[in-house]
Amino acid sequence: MLPFCREFAKQMGVTRSGNHLALVQFSGYCRTExxxxxxxxxxxxxxxxxxxxxxxxxxxxxxxxxxxxxxxxNASRKGPPTTVNKAVVVVTDGASEDDVASPAKALRNDNVQIVVVGVGSGIVQEQLELVADGPANVYTVEDFAQLNKALAGRLKAKICEK
Incomplete structure (x- = not known):
């Protein structure tokens, strides 16, 4: 997973005046890395x-x-300005144990594009599509080894097409 995160970050490129990236990890609780x-x-x-x-x-x-x-x-309203494209890339290997519809809708209402990568056999396709607002923003792979440079490039293209 971390090699994929590094590859995605490399392809996106970060600069003070350009792309910004954050990393949030989640399981039973959340942590901002x-x-x-x-x-x-x-x-x-x-x-x-x-x-x-x-x-x-x-x-x-x-x-x-x-x-x-x-x-x-929206951290203290110091999040990205409303004039920039905002996107969240979710990588998950399991079915969510809680409601995803309301928080996903809240993000979309804030003009945040959600792209989801489902990994393995524990995912629920319908749930991923609910989060991503349809199948066009959902990618699935069989295992973490398939999180690769090509997928990172496809995610970048999807995010940057808006």
Whole structure:
């Protein structure tokens, strides 16, 4: 998973005046690994991603979406300006144990595009499509080994097409 995050960050490119990235990890609870204004230097961003330690536990995707909206995208109204494209990429390997419809809708109401990557056999396609507002923003892979450079490129293209 972390190699994929590093590849995605590399392809997106981060700069103070361009793309900003944040990383939120979730299981039974949520944790911000770094916020949207944390890193503008690609090497330091890669180091930060490498320092992430995986969380274990459940899959509370609805809670994670709500957390991301309130604590990352709109953190003290210091989130991204309304004039920039905003997107959330969700990577999940399980069915959510909580409601995803309301928090996903709240993000979309804030003009945030949601792209979902489902990994493995524990996902529920209908739930992913509900979060992503349809199948066009959903990608599925059989295992974490398939999270690769090509997929990172497709995600970047999807996010940047808006």
């Amino acid at each position: 770094f916020g949207l204004t944390g890193y503008f230097n690609p090497e330091r961003l890669e180091e930060a991603i490498s320092m992430v330690r995986y969380m274990n536990g459940g899959t509370r995707l609805g809670q994670a979406l709500d957390y991301t909206l309130k604590r990352v995208m």
